[in-house]
Amino acid sequence: MSQLSSLTERAPGSRLITHALIALLIFGVLTWFNQIVDPLMSYYLATAAMYATAMFGMTILVGLSGQVSLGNGALMAVGGYVFALTSLNWQTVPILGTPWNAVWSMVFAGIGGVVFGLLIGGVAARLRGPYLAGLTLGIAVGVPAIANRFPGLLGGENGLMLQVPYPAGGYASIDDGFDEEFIDDEPIYEELPDEFFEEAPIDDSLPDPFAEEDMLSEDDFLSEDDFLSEDDFLSEDDFATDDGFESDAGSDPDAMAEEDMLTEDDFLSEDDFLTEDDFLTEDDFATDEGFESDIDPGVEEEFIEEPGAAGDIDLAGVDSGFVIEQWQASVAVAVACIVGFIALNLVRGRQGRVWQAVRDDPIAAAVSGISPAGSKVSAFVVSSLFAALAGAVFAQILSYVGPGAFALGLSLSLLVGIVLGGRNSLIGAMIGAVILVWLPEFVLSLAADRGWEDQITNNAPNFIYGLLVVLVVLAAPGGLVGGVQDLAKRITRR
Numbered sequence: 001m002s003q004l005s006s007l008t009e010r011a012p013g014s015r016l017i018t019h020a021l022i023a024l025l026i027f028g029v030l031t032w033f034n035q036i037v038d039p040l041m042s043y044y045l046a047t048a049a050m051y052a053t054a055m056f057g058m059t060i061l062v063g064l065s066g067q068v069s070l071g072n073g074a075l076m077a078v079g080g081y082v083f084a085l086t087s088l089n090w091q092t093v094p095i096l097g098t099p100w101n102a103v104w105s106m107v108f109a110g111i112g113g114v115v116f117g118l119l120i121g122g123v124a125a126r127l128r129g130p131y132l133a134g135l136t137l138g139i140a141v142g143v144p145a146i147a148n149r150f151p152g153l154l155g156g157e158n159g160l161m162l163q164v165p166y167p168a169g170g171y172a173s174i175d176d177g178f179d180e181e182f183i184d185d186e187p188i189y190e191e192l193p194d195e196f197f198e199e200a201p202i203d204d205s206l207p208d209p210f211a212e213e214d215m216l217s218e219d220d221f222l223s224e225d226d227f228l229s230e231d232d233f234l235s236e237d238d239f240a241t242d243d244g245f246e247s248d249a250g251s252d253p254d255a256m257a258e259e260d261m262l263t264e265d266d267f268l269s270e271d272d273f274l275t276e277d278d279f280l281t282e283d284d285f286a287t288d289e290g291f292e293s294d295i296d297p298g299v300e301e302e303f304i305e306e307p308g309a310a311g312d313i314d315l316a317g318v319d320s321g322f323v324i325e326q327w328q329a330s331v332a333v334a335v336a337c338i339v340g341f342i343a344l345n346l347v348r349g350r351q352g353r354v355w356q357a358v359r360d361d362p363i364a365a366a367v368s369g370i371s372p373a374g375s376k377v378s379a380f381v382v383s384s385l386f387a388a389l390a391g392a393v394f395a396q397i398l399s400y401v402g403p404g405a406f407a408l409g410l411s412l413s414l415l416v417g418i419v420l421g422g423r424n425s426l427i428g429a430m431i432g433a434v435i436l437v438w439l440p441e442f443v444l445s446l447a448a449d450r451g452w453e454d455q456i457t458n459n460a461p462n463f464i465y466g467l468l469v470v471l472v473v474l475a476a477p478g479g480l481v482g483g484v485q486d487l488a489k490r491i492t493r494r
Helices: 002-010 014-036 039-064 070-087 102-124 130-149 324-347 350-360 360-366 372-398 410-419 426-450 456-475 479-493
Strands: none
Touching: 014 324, 039 070, 039 350, 039 372, 039 426, 039 456, 070 102, 070 130, 070 372, 102 130, 102 372, 102 456, 102 479, 130 324, 130 360, 130 372, 130 410, 130 479, 324 350, 324 372, 324 426, 360 372, 372 479, 410 426, 426 456, 426 479, 456 479
């Protein structure tokens, strides 16, 4: 068995084939799982795959390279904004001229992550310890805030809204709503025939539009008699005094005419009040079969529509089987499997051994001909590439990119996840991604059962994160995967 495994290791391309089969197997299982679960679970699967994609880069940067990073959330922001800007503004691929689609946006998001990783890695290679942590922390805070400085391009605090899946034909450009005929420099006129300019014959039977009686005369204008004069306004004599009006001065105020007195007909009688017959009874309300007056025994049953029959109508142009959450999960899982395949080959190949050598002893690695600075920069570039791809996936899950989506809390969550799962293992990255998705939902369900207040419910996940990090660092510095590996070694030694 050992000879077979060693032969497999030495066979050309055997490692790539093995890793490809592992990635395809995981992709197939997760795709099948995505098809049988409800949309909410598909959303959780998409979020976990997105976290795993970003934390594969954290495994290389923090675990194998031994560097500290608090700014991978900002690297995700770079990928998310590049994806959004290219999707919204480009209809064709530069140089190639082919129609734009979401795959090209993902490619350019990865390129943006590589460029940003080179810039940050070149500076970070000269720093270590708290200075490196301070640099990455500043990036985590500063990069998302750049959107507020350029609201016209990056959307400011409100961010940029996306349509997913990517619309066929791309997003409509600004000029699509105008006809080219109206944009040309020279206006286009249609040549009219000469007959159009000939005078039309005059019909004498029609009335003259300018008859004398239709013209304005002096009598039609206002004169001085048409304006109000002083006699038209109220004077003091028109108002009542303490003795009343002059016409009432000689009358007796106590004298009232008979027609002004109330009679019995002016008061309410019993017939004017509501009785029991005026109120609604049970017979006046509809039953499951409708009102009695509405039930026509002559109506045939074939005209009575079954409940839900109207919902079976298939609207034209609408795919009733499409579920956006399943599509998002499919994209996230596909990207995570591709990134996992690349990371697995890097970790188990020569580059992985270079990163570990620089992490364990930079001086010995330099003596062996390895450049410690180059190793650190390459780790930053790979981590930034994976984070940018995760940010592009995150933008498609949210259908939105903005500063609030890539805040400092996202960077800290990635660091917590990689510490909990195991910073030296890709499996630990996947476990940490599941924890980041599962723990808040578990706390919400627990709060609903126990009746916790909103303030406690909102802060409980952060408290539990911190508590778990302290426990894992003290009990199992290698995370859950490292703790299980140490436990297995102890058992086998006995």
